Amino acid sequence: MSEQKSRSRHLIDSEIISAIDLIPTSDLSETTLIESRTNLSKMMPQIDVTQIFPVTFEEKTVPSYFGGPDIRIEIIKPRQPKYTKMPLYYSIHGGGMVMGSPVGDRSGNASLAVQHGFCCVSVYYRLAPEHIQPSQLQDCYSGLKWCIEHAEELAIDTQKVAIAGSSAGSGLAAGLALYVRDQKEFDIHHLRLRSPMLDDRTSITPEHPYAGEFVWTLRSNYFGWKSALGHEPGQEQESEYYVPARAKSLAGLPPTYISIGSIDLFIDEALLFAKQLVFDGVLVELHVYPGYHHLSPMFPNAHFSQEGAKSSEHALLKALGLL
DSSP: OOTTTOSSGGGSOTTTTHHHHHSOOOOOOTTTHHHHHHHHHHHSOOOOHHHHSSEEEEEEEEOOTTSOOOEEEEEEEESSOSSSSEEEEEEEOOSTTTSOOGGGGHHHHHHHHHHHOOEEEEEEOOOTTTSOTTHHHHHHHHHHHHHHHTHHHHTEEEEEEEEEEETHHHHHHHHHHHHHHHHOSSOOOEEEEESOOOOGGGGGSOOOSSTTSSSSOHHHHHHHHHHHHSSOTTOSOOOTTTOGGGOSOOTTOOOEEEEEETTSTTHHHHHHHHHHHHHTTOOEEEEEETTOOTTGGGOTTSHHHHHHHHHHHHHHHHHTTOO
C-alpha cells in the first residue's frame, strides 16, 4: 500500500513503522486461515525458556468442567520462589480467536516469574471456526478453575490471581472475568487487557477513518467474530461472556489495566469499555499510545512499549498487594 493511498501511515510512530512493511496487511478469511496459522507459528519459534531464564516449564492436561475435551496448559515457575504461595498470572493468547498459541507469551511469562515470583499459566483453548463459543469460554474457565482447585499442588495464593490477555486473548480474559464474577466460585484480583477485542459490533460498523488500516483490519475482525460466534456478528442478543462490550454492568470486576494504540482497530471499543468500568465503580488504568498499531509488541524497546511495560507491571503488582 503506497503512502499516497494510505489513510493512516503518516500517524504511525516512527519507532514501530517498519513492521508495516515487514508484515504486509492482508484480510483474514476462510481461504487464507490455514496459511495464516502456519505463518504465525513460524513467527513464534518454540523457545526453551528454561535455557534462557531460571524457571521450570511444565505442560499439563486438565479436565474440562463442562464435559468437553481435556485442556492443555503450560506452567512456568521460578526455580527460586520468592513466596511460599505464589501469585497466579493466568494468560490467554491472542490471534483473533482463530489462530495463535501460548508460545508467544512464554518469554514474557518466564520473565514475570523470575522478576516477581509469579506462577504463570497459559491455556490452549480450542480455536474457531472449528469450535465456536462457548468452547473458548469453557476452556479458559476450566484451566483457571483447575489451578484454583489445585492451589496447594501449584503452590499458588488464591487471593492473588490475575487474568491477562492480548487482542482476542483480552476479549476472552474480560469475558472470563465476567463469568467468574457471576459464578462466585472464586475471585480474581486484577485484569490486564492489551489491545482488547471486546465488541463484535465493531466488525460491522463503517470503516474507521484512521484506525484499523494495518495488521488487524475490519474484514479480519469480521471473520474472527463470525468464526467464534458461529453466526453473523452484531445480532441483538449476544452473551456478555463472549462479547464483553455487551455487558449491562461491569461492576464487580477487579482493578483493570487497559492499553491500546491510537490507530489500532480496537481503539473505540477500548475507550468505551474503560468509560463503562469507571461508571460502574471499577478501578481502571487506561493508556492510549500515539501512533501505535496492533503489532507494536514486536518492538519492546520502543519508547511507549517500555512505558507500557512499566505501567502494566506496576498496576499488576499494586492490584495484588505486592508493592
